[in-house]
Amino acid sequence: MFLAAFILSSCDEFIHDIDFLFREKITLKGKISSSQKVPGKFNSKSTTNAFTLADAKKVIIFYANEHIIVDIKKDGSFSGGVPIGNSTVVAFLTDKNEFIGNLFTGGLNFLPLAGIDDKINTIDLSTLTLDGTRVIPANDPVGKTIILSEAEIDFMKEIGIFYESLVKNIDMNNDNMPDVLSEKNLAFNTNNGFTAGKFGISGSNEPQIATTIDYRGGRVLIVEGFTNWFSKRDRNIIYNATLTGPVENPHTDLKNTVNRGDFADNEVGARFQLKFERERNEQLRSGEYNLLMDNTNFKFNFYFDLNMKNFWVYAIPTLQVNSKAEITSVSLKFQLPDGRTVDPKKLLSTSIGVQFNVLVFDKSMEKYKYQQGQGTTALVEVVRQDIMTSLKKDYDFYNVKLSVPIKLSNIDGLNTTYYDMFGNGAGNLWEK
Numbered sequence: 147m148f149l150a151a152f153i154l155s156s157c158d159e160f161i162h163d164i165d166f167l168f169r170e171k172i173t174l175k176g177k178i179s180s181s182q183k184v185p186g187k188f189n190s191k192s193t194t195n196a197f198t199l200a201d202a203k204k205v206i207i208f209y210a211n212e213h214i215i216v217d218i219k220k221d222g223s224f225s226g227g228v229p230i231g232n233s234t235v236v237a238f239l240t241d242k243n244e245f246i247g248n249l250f251t252g253g254l255n256f257l258p259l260a261g262i263d264d265k266i267n268t269i270d271l272s273t274l275t276l277d278g279t280r281v282i283p284a285n286d287p288v289g290k291t292i293i294l295s296e297a298e299i300d301f302m303k304e305i306g307i308f309y310e311s312l313v314k315n316i317d318m319n320n321d322n323m324p325d326v327l328s329e330k331n332l333a334f335n336t337n338n339g340f341t342a343g344k345f346g347i348s349g350s351n352e353p354q355i356a357t358t359i360d361y362r363g364g365r366v367l368i369v370e371g372f373t374n375w376f377s378k379r380d381r382n383i384i385y386n387a388t389l390t391g392p393v394e395n396p397h398t399d400l401k402n403t404v405n406r407g408d409f410a411d412n413e414v415g416a417r418f419q420l421k422f423e424r425e426r427n428e429q430l431r432s433g434e435y436n437l438l439m440d441n442t443n444f445k446f447n448f449y450f451d452l453n454m455k456n457f458w459v460y461a462i463p464t465l466q467v468n469s470k471a472e473i474t475s476v477s478l479k480f481q482l483p484d485g486r487t488v489d490p491k492k493l494l495s496t497s498i499g500v501q502f503n504v505l506v507f508d509k510s511m512e513k514y515k516y517q518q519g520q521g522t523t524a525l526v527e528v529v530r531q532d533i534m535t536s537l538k539k540d541y542d543f544y545n546v547k548l549s550v551p552i553k554l555s556n557i558d559g560l561n562t563t564y565y566d567m568f569g570n571g572a573g574n575l576w577e578k
Contacts, residue, residue, distance in 0.1 A: 171227035172259060174236065176271035176283060178202060178222035197246045199238065199276040208235040209259075234259050238281055243317060247279035252288025254302050255280075258492060258567065259292075266291055297486040301459075301493065318444040329375040332437075334448055337366040339573030345560060346464035348477070353462045353576070355483065366403070366423045367430060367448070368571075369437065373407060373416040376440050381407060383440045389422045392433025399425040458483055459493050461562035463500070463576055465554065472551035476500055476528075478544050478562065490543040490564075499531035499563035500546050504556050513550050526552070531564050 178199050205224045206215050216226040228234050234257040236249035249271070251257055257269075269291055271283035288294065294302070319330050340360055346353035367389070376383050384405045390396060403423055408416035420439075424430060430450045437444040459480055466475040478498065480490045490498075504511065507524040515527040529546050563573040 172230050173225060173268040174228050175225035176274050178274055197240060201240045202238040202246050203241040204239040206237045206239055228259060230259050247276055247281045250280035250282055251286050258302060297482060298488050298492055315446045318446045319442055329372050332369055332371045332444060335368050335569045337571035342460060342574035342576060345576035348464055348466045353464055365427055365429045366421050369420040371418060373418050384418050384420055387420055387439040389435060389437050391435030392431050394433050395431060397424060461498060461574060463560060463562055467554050471554045473554055474548055474551050476546040493567055494564045495567050496531045496565040497541060498543055500529050501561045502526045502557055503559040505558050506556055510550055
């Protein structure tokens with residue numbers, strides 16, 4: 147239980163702590179041609195859309211669980227810097243912030259900006275046209291600039307619905323202003339973790355994925371935002387926050403479990419974090435939720451029902467052991483449950499974290515971060531996933547070297563953790 151809990155806490159930083167200005171970005175640009183202002187194949191009004199693309203005045207760009215807004219210029223062009231390493235949804239809005247449609251590339255309703263060649267710093271979508279609510283680029287980067295395997299495309303098609311829910315969350319507090327332009331902007335992500343199987347040992351045992359897995363694992367909804375708009379500097383504001391939903395079939399066992407916040411007087415950019423979960427870690431249902439906090443209602447949509455049974459990325463560890471029976475490094479491979487291998491650079495948004503559950507803690511482990519357990523047991527963090535690490539660099543997902551060896555006989559299990567391409571925390575527990 148102690149180890150399983152750490153899978154979730156290892157993904158516990160404020161996501162907002164990542165400063166947008168300092169993240170490595172790729173320039174995304176495109177243009178709505180002047181011909182879109184007259185009836186045509188793609189811009190004439192239809193039963194599926196009340197607007198044409200000529201009505202677009204703004205572009206909202208979602209990356210992970212955050213977003214930015216850029217204006218469309220008079221000539222129909224737009225350009226925005228987007229952090230790499232995440233999936234990205236590009237949605238088009240009217241001057242009244244009404245949704246027109248979103249970018250559709252390579253059969254996907256989002257743009258996967260991870261694992262791109264270092265030499266590429268701009269993606270030019272060229273001229274855009276509208277088909278229903280799909281915004282089609284003349285220059286589709288998927289298959290050209292962004293190369294994906296069949297397994298990776300299948301994975302992305304399955305999880306693409308995740309962003310269909312986030313696109314609806316433009317104005318959660320219903321004040322007729324996009325939340326990204328106000329201090330009441332909220333960000334959402336989840337933590338998921340479960341026992342995945344057995345770790346491997348070089349020259350001895352191959353790693354094994356468990357044949358029967360409880361994919362419920364630890365299911366936590368994390369809500370983050372800024373405290374500047376709070377009516378007073380009172381920690382009880384977040385302690386008393388309540389979550390209800392989904393509207394169609396409400397939960398009766400939602401609880402506010404963990405709260406964090408910066409409440410120093412007059413602190414600029416102070417943040418808070420709320421965590422909600424169900425009894426017994428059961429999965430939350432998808433749909434529309436209502437968050438009540440400091441007498442403000444936030445209505446938002448969230449999609450929880452990702453098919454993890456078929457589309458979970460396993461970070462599968464094999465322990466490399468020297469002649470002294472000491473662990474010197476951890477080798478990793480990445481695959482879907484059906485055995486198909488995938489490129490972690492294209493599906494993960496952070497580096498990898500590895501934590502050992504050690505039976506006896508000794509001074510040789512003090513070099514690492516650790517969390518003491520009962521008696522002499524501990525969780526020893528040999529490497530932590532780093533959301534500031536640019537995955538466009540030559541980062542090695544496949545090998546984690548230990549600066550100080552740890553005795554194999556002292557290991558009871560380990561976690562492999564990461565943030566996925568949507569900014570959700572993910573963790574696998576591997577046993578002997």
